[in-house]
Amino acid sequence: MNKIFRKQQLTPYEADYAQWCAEQGALLREGRLSDLDRENLAEEIESLGRSDKREIASRLGTLILHLLKWGFQPEQRKTGWLLTIREQRHRIGKLIDESPSLKACPRKQLTGEFEFARLKAIDETGLPEKHFPVDCPYQIADVLDQDFFPGEPWLPNQLIRD
Incomplete structure (x- = not known):
């Protein structure tokens, strides 16, 4: 984008986010650092890291929920659970590969995500609350290991097709 912007013609951050982003990118490329919306730009850059952490937490919660269902309802195992x-x-591995500084993130989030995943597992399975452990029964290395599946051993032909 080779547009030349005058300071008064710049789109305010609150008015049109997509346009603001395009203009800020053009200003950076043109080296017009004094024209940048530094405060909002800094906030946006910082939020990128927070969004990756939130994505890891969300994916970890979903993963733990499915590990709980897999381990505590072996007779209900579904192909969809395996795929999830x-x-x-x-996806968690890819996020960490792209941002190695987030490697400790899943370990730090394990307890909090387990607590919510446990509640969801209780609701989804209909099993009594006492059926599920209060503390996470999995180590983070196992949770992230593609070969780890809790509970009884299984064969692909034993899965319920969704």
């Missing part, structure tokens, strides 16, 4: 477990592990 594999996908969440894969």
Whole structure:
């Protein structure tokens, strides 16, 4: 984008976010640092890291929920559960590969995500609350390991097709 912007012609952050982003990118490329909306730009850059952490937490919660269902309802195991477990592990791994500084993030979020996943597992399975452990029974290395599946061993032909 080779537009030349005058300061008064710049789109305010609150008015049109997409346009503001395009203009800020153009200003950076043109080296017009004094014309940048530094405060909002800094906030946006900082929020990128927070959004990756939130995504890891969300994916970790989904992963733990499915591990709980897998381990505590072996007779109900579904292909969809398997696919969800594999996908969440894969996506978390990709986020960490792209931002290695987030490697400790899943370990730090494990307890909090387990607590909510446990409640969801109780609601989804209909099993009594006492059926599920209060503390996470999994180590983070196992949670993220593509070969780890809790509970009884299984064969692909034993899965219920969704």
